[in-house]
Amino acid sequence: MKHSTNSEIASRLRETAALYEMDDVAFKPRAYEKAALGIEALDEEAGEIFRARGREGLEAIPGVGRGIAEHIEEMLAHGVFNEYERLKKKVPVEVLELMAVEGVGPRMVKMLWQKLKVRTLRDLEHAARAGKIRKLSHFGAKSEANILRGIEFLKQSGGRRVLGVALPEIERLERSVREFPEVDEAVVAGSVRRRKETIGDIDILAVSKNPKRVMERFLALPEVAHVYASGETKTLVRLTNGLDADLRVVPSESFGAALNYFTGSKAHNVALREMAIKKGWKLNEYGLYKAQILKLKSQNHNSKLKIKNIQIAGKTEEDLYRKLGLVYIEPELREMMGEIEAARNNTLPKLIGYGDLRGDLQVQTDWTDGDNSIEEMAAAARKAGLEYIAITDHTRSLAMTGGMDEKKLLRQMAEIHALNSKIQNTKYKIRVLAGAEVNIRKDGSLDIVDEVLAKLDVVGAAVHSHFKLSRAEQTKRLIRAMENPHVDMIFHLTGRLINKREAIELDIEEIIRAAKRTGTVLEINASPERADIKDEYIKKCVEAGVKMVIDSDAHAISHFAFLSFGIAQARRGWAEKKNILNTLSLSQFLKHLKNTTGSE
């Protein structure tokens, strides 16, 4: 039958957790939840792990023991497992679908099913509209209205947003909060701070001595569309743009602990708390605490014992990690991909910095589908702090973009050379390289002849069609392109467009081996919807010693700003400066390409 993917396994485990919770079983729900988190954090498919290392491999996954390993094995073979089916038979309800409604959890699902036979989201909506829910004990008109609103929101929200698209608005909101007179400090935490390629909501942390007033000002912002909850220290709202935003206010002595807590990831936080417990301490969003026993004299001369918690860290994140015996862990690494172990052993990578790029090797112009001329792009790149760029317009197979043939490429090359001579005598100190984004045909051949490729400074090859080939065919196709002695790098390897188009199927291990063997560079495409290659592949490249570049894929002068998202992506993949070739000076960079053309 079907073999389950990690996300299918994780959601089945989550559903099992909910079913156990409804059954009033203790501790199992948390165990299944934890196992789901462990599966989600994997950088390899569970199916692969099982094929390679069997049951033992599965049991090595954090949160997975003998029992759940058996369930996973069953899921890999049949998509479901016996215990799940047994539970589901008892409560034949679409638990996950119902729990997706804000404010609805397992207990509520159980009650709704028992009393009103609610099994699906549709049933729930009907029951609420018919006014049946308010009549249940422990429910009222308010709960019913909240459920209806939750269903509405669920219908509208398109799930997670692409970071690069949402970030400008998020930063505007952050600035608004920072400018409240009572706010001493405000910062966006959560997945935005971890720079995940997509984000689910916005977590803002603020320091203030007057939280009440801060909350009032926040609720009065024009972008607040609905208030889910609002208290002294925590407010949760829906914004007019459809995103949810969470504002927390803490005192300054708790800023580091709160920042750490609200940055996540959740699994990372739980691991830190467990470390604290092992040391006999307690970690929460207000700080790291040590219990101190105080002797109090009472009136009848018997002494009474009282426990007082003393804060031992929490004003800064650095403090917190240090006290726990760890070196500071950058937010982009807090995904439980081995960062805690590495921090303990002081073997964390020294991540590439946000100002480390000196070049950009994928830039489009108005010769094809870009908005600006070569010179305009060069000037914008210079303004963005770059020392060199490669002009890489599309080649002819992409007729829709006005793709270039050999003749047009040679003409463009001449123009670039002329521009470089002209630039030498101006204030712009930028070097423009002649390149191309050459199209990889279905069979792995290229649509520009080798003699012309040989004349270019930089050749990037990319897939723009036949996205549905089998894994084996697709892998072979790309390896053939990498074997071309003129192809310096592969642009946006997997072709994914987040929320729009799936990645092509590839044997990534084999691709990385081929890149290493042929000396081909893999691009980290910084265009927010691409973020291609993804973090776990970057980590594999780092481990394999495959070099990468970070490119903006700019189609307009404003697009050089994308580079920071590419750097974030590289950092999430544990990349150091030395792994990314365009942190080098131009002459050093060119030495790493397959054929240096001598134009340097």
Added chain:
DNA sequence: GCCGTTTTCGGCCCGACTGTTTTCAGTCG
């Protein structure tokens, strides 16, 4: 059901907010 630099048994992350209740369970992050 998972896990072990206190443990192979006996623990299991922690606090805020809501709604419907009279002291708290459920939900969320």
